[in-house]
Amino acid sequence: MGAVTRLFELAAGADRLGLAVTRIGLVVVLVWIGGLKVYHYEADGIAPFVANSPVMSxxxxxxxxxxxxxxxxxxxxxxxxxxxxxxxxxxxxxGLGSVIVLYGLLIALHPVLPQAATVGSFLVAVMSVVTLSFLVTTPECWVPDRGGPEHGFPLLSGAGRLVVKDAIMAGAALVTMADSAKAFLRRRARRTPAEVPSAGAVAA
Known part of the structure; x- marks a missing residue:
C-alpha cells in the first residue's frame, strides 16, 4: 500500500511538469500548423471549413x-x-497562418511576459471554440453517404476527427491562461511596495 501511495504522490507532484508540457505543446502545434499555411496544400485543405463558415466565407x-x-x-x-x-x-x-503563429509566440512569452501569454492563451481558447463550430457548419466533417450503412452523425470523417481535437486545445489554452495570469499577478504583487501608514495615522 505504501508503494501505491508513493506512486500517487509522484503523480500528484507532476502538475507543474504537465503544465509545462501543455504550454510547450501548444506553442509547437500553433507555430507548426500556422507556418504550414504558407504551403498551397494546407490552404487547399482548409477550404471546406472556411467556405462553409458563416463568419469566414x-x-x-x-x-x-x-x-x-x-x-x-x-x-x-x-x-x-x-x-x-x-x-x-x-x-x-x-493571414490565418500568421495569426496562429502569433498566438503561439505570445504563449511562448510566458517566462518574460506572462500578461502577453495570458492574452495569447485566451485567444487560442476562442479560436478553438470557432474551430469546433465547424462540426456544425462543415459537411465534410462527417462520413459522406456513398451507399454504405455508415455515414453521417456521429461518424466523424478525417476532417471531423481533426476538428474535434480542438476540444483538448481549448482546455489546454484555458489552463495556460490561468497559470500565466497567476504568474503576472504574483509578479505585480512583488513589485508593489507595502502600504506604509502615514505619520498622522500612527499618531491617531
Missing amino acids: FFYADPANYKAHMNPEGAVVPANRAWHEMNRTYPFAL
Whole structure:
C-alpha cells in the first residue's frame, strides 16, 4: 500500500511538469500548423471549413464552388490552383497562418511576459471554440453517404476527427491562461511596495 501511495504522490507532484508540457505543446502545434499555411496544400485543405463558415466565407471570392476545385493532398492540379488564386484561398491562408503563429509566440512569452501569454492563451481558447463550430457548419466533417450503412452523425470523417481535437486545445489554452495570469499577478504583487501608514495615522 505504501508503494501505491508513493506512486500517487509522484503523480500528484507532476502538475507543474504537465503544465509545462501543455504550454510547450501548444506553442509547437500553433507555430507548426500556422507556418504550414504558407504551403498551397494546407490552404487547399482548409477550404471546406472556411467556405462553409458563416463568419469566414466572406473572405473567399467564390465559396459556393470550392468542391469542384479541391486538390487531393500533395497533388497539383493547375486548373484548381488557378481557381484558388482567384478565390483568394492562398492570401487568406497566409493571414490565418500568421495569426496562429502569433498566438503561439505570445504563449511562448510566458517566462518574460506572462500578461502577453495570458492574452495569447485566451485567444487560442476562442479560436478553438470557432474551430469546433465547424462540426456544425462543415459537411465534410462527417462520413459522406456513398451507399454504405455508415455515414453521417456521429461518424466523424478525417476532417471531423481533426476538428474535434480542438476540444483538448481549448482546455489546454484555458489552463495556460490561468497559470500565466497567476504568474503576472504574483509578479505585480512583488513589485508593489507595502502600504506604509502615514505619520498622522500612527499618531491617531
